Amino acid sequence: MSLQDFINDAISPWMNDEGQDSDIVLSTRIRLARNLEQVPFPTSGDQSSQEKVLQHIEQEFNNQSYEDFKKFQLVKMADTEPVEKRVLVEKHLMSPNLAENSQTGAVLISENEQASVMINEEDHLRIQLYYPGLGLSEALQQAQKLDDWFEERTRYAFNEEKGYLTSCPTNVGTGLRASVMMHLPALTMTNQMTRMAPEINKLGLVVRGIYGEGSEALGALYQISNQMTLGKSEEDIIQDLQSVVSQVIESERQSREWVMQQSGIQLEDRIFRSYGVLAHSRIIESKEAAKCLSDVRLGIDLGLIKNISKTILNELMVLTQPGFLQHYAKKSLQPGERDWFRANLIRERLQLEQY
Amino acid sequence: MLCQNCQEREASVHYTQVVNGQKKEMHLCEQCAQGEGYMDFANENLSLHHFLTNMFPFDQTKDQSQQQMTSAQTIKCEGCGLTYHEFRHQGKFGCSQCYEAFSDYLDPIFKRVHSGNTEHVGKIPKRLGGNLHKHREINQLQEQMQQKINEEDFEEAANIRDRIRHLKEELHDDHGGEA
Numbered sequence: 181m182s183l184q185d186f187i188n189d190a191i192s193p194w195m196n197d198e199g200q201d202s203d204i205v206l207s208t209r210i211r212l213a214r215n216l217e218q219v220p221f222p223t224s225g226d227q228s229s230q231e232k233v234l235q236h237i238e239q240e241f242n243n244q245s246y247e248d249f250k251k252f253q254l255v256k257m258a259d260t261e262p263v264e265k266r267v268l269v270e271k272h273l274m275s276p277n278l279a280e281n282s283q284t285g286a287v288l289i290s291e292n293e294q295a296s297v298m299i300n301e302e303d304h305l306r307i308q309l310y311y312p313g314l315g316l317s318e319a320l321q322q323a324q325k326l327d328d329w330f331e332e333r334t335r336y337a338f339n340e341e342k343g344y345l346t347s348c349p350t351n352v353g354t355g356l357r358a359s360v361m362m363h364l365p366a367l368t369m370t371n372q373m374t375r376m377a378p379e380i381n382k383l384g385l386v387v388r389g390i391y392g393e394g395s396e397a398l399g400a401l402y403q404i405s406n407q408m409t410l411g412k413s414e415e416d417i418i419q420d421l422q423s424v425v426s427q428v429i430e431s432e433r434q435s436r437e438w439v440m441q442q443s444g445i446q447l448e449d450r451i452f453r454s455y456g457v458l459a460h461s462r463i464i465e466s467k468e469a470a471k472c473l474s475d476v477r478l479g480i481d482l483g484l485i486k487n488i489s490k491t492i493l494n495e496l497m498v499l500t501q502p503g504f505l506q507h508y509a510k511k512s513l514q515p516g517e518r519d520w521f522r523a524n525l526i527r528e529r530l531q532l533e534q535y
Numbered sequence: 536m537l538c539q540n541c542q543e544r545e546a547s548v549h550y551t552q553v554v555n556g557q558k559k560e561m562h563l564c565e566q567c568a569q570g571e572g573y574m575d576f577a578n579e580n581l582s583l584h585h586f587l588t589n590m591f592p593f594d595q596t597k598d599q600s601q602q603q604m605t606s607a608q609t610i611k612c613e614g615c616g617l618t619y620h621e622f623r624h625q626g627k628f629g630c631s632q633c634y635e636a637f638s639d640y641l642d643p644i645f646k647r648v649h650s651g652n653t654e655h656v657g658k659i660p661k662r663l664g665g666n667l668h669k670h671r672e673i674n675q676l677q678e679q680m681q682q683k684i685n686e687e688d689f690e691e692a693a694n695i696r697d698r699i700r701h702l703k704e705e706l707h708d709d710h711g712g713e714a
């Protein structure tokens with residue numbers, strides 16, 4: 181497989197569209213948890229009922245299209261190789277949890293990979309919808325339509341007082357989890373995230389930063405999502421998240437300007453050092469790669485690095501994960517080998533940009 | 536520091552969750568955080584699981600008598616056979632009937648997780664009809680109207696009255712259509 185083919189494989193078509201505020205927000209996700217009426221939840225461990233759910237979904241929805249979502253394909257865990265499962269997880273089309281349900285788990289994926297529906301994960305159905313950049317209300321609207329489409333051919337477990345019944349008490353009610361993935365390098369650099377994250381938490385939202393001490397994230401990537409699903413309408417949940425995310429975007433923009441004014445040359449140095457590491461290293465760990473990719477992406481957004489496409493952060497984040505590395509290598513890799521392979525892949529990917 | 540989940544590997548993913556003013560530090564190894572990947576949208580269950588283990592009121596409040604607790608523990612869902620004790624342990628329901636079976640003990644849990652809320656106010660499946668929405672809206676409007684009357688804002692109260700009348704007409708039409 182050529183590198184270009186491999187990249188096309190790794191990047192879902194919807195990711196190529198530039199969404200709103202895409203200099204800071206990488207993607208938006210809406211997830212709705214639903215269960216079928218009078219069927220035990222997958223958490224009960226009852227295999228025969230899970231099989232029935234799977235059969236029903238296969239019959240009604242496999243190869244079907246709905247408006248913009250063309251040709252849903254059903255991928256059954258039972259027929260899927262471990263490395264392929266891993267790739268689906270790294271593309272965020274399904275959860276690691278689902279990969280473990282190899283008997284009755286499945287995922288229904290739309291052609292453009294914007295919509296996916298996990299079957300027999302923790303709930304019978306988990307409808308997921310992605311949007312590039314910030315697109316909470318659009319994504320919610322589309323997810324609601326998909327939900328209505330599923331409802332036409334199924335009966336949901338619903339209770340007037342508690343709403344949509346889910347296997348976990350944290351999802352009951354709307355079953356809605358709305359998440360926004362943000363790249364916040366300036367807020368991270370200036371230590372403001374350590375102050376802001378608890379403030380955001382107090383508003384009933386969850387901030388998660390990965391790879392780092394405290395609430396700092398090495399890749400400067402954070403996910404902000406709602407915690408509450410009961411007692412608030414879908415629209416209100418989205419609106420509250422939207423207003424917080426907008427404030428965070430504003431603060432990040434101000435911080436970027438401030439850092440450029442205060443220590444422009446240091447910032448430029450840091451960005452180009454990271455660029456150098458990515459372009460020349462022979463061994464690179466995932467954490468270091470995350471940090472350098474974040475710096476380079478900031479350099480692109482600030483106009484300091486001009487000849488590289490913006491999507492490189494999103495792209496290489498997916499490409500350099502273990503499943504994809506092994507998919508590319510066409511063999512399983514030991515952790516040490518991965519670091520070597522990762523460095524190779526990043527160098528090759530950067531060389532593609534020169535043409 | 537060891538990973539809170541597997542207790543095997545060194546924790547390298549750290550974050551804090553504060554919900555309802557309660558702070559919870561999370562320390563996980565990379566593998567547990569998301570199977571060696573970068574931050575993952577799909578894998579949210581892990582943190583919620585940790586969150587859940589601290590969510591049950593019985594674990595915190597010792598003022599319940601031992602007897603009461605034992606009797607609650609043995610309640611069993613007819614639908615899936617899950618006991619309340621098992622539910623508390625795994626933090627997951629087994630079927631929709633569990634919500635009925637354990638209903639006496641659930642609201643404190645929902646309150647903790649959902650900022651004091653115990654009632655759904657969002658979307659309603661179409662098959663249950665827009666009627667439910669309309670009934671709710673009428674109730675809300677009636678409360679608002681009463682408040683406006685108390686505030687002697689009669690103009691606004693009259694507006695609300697008209698909206699209620701309109702909704703009631705719609706309800707009537709819906710029923711007419713079904714008959």
Ligand SMILES: [Zn+2]
Pocket residue numbers: 538539540541542543544563564565566567568
């Ligand atoms: Zn661990």
Ligand SMILES: [Zn+2]
Pocket residue numbers: 612613614615616617628629630631632633634
């Ligand atoms: Zn049950």
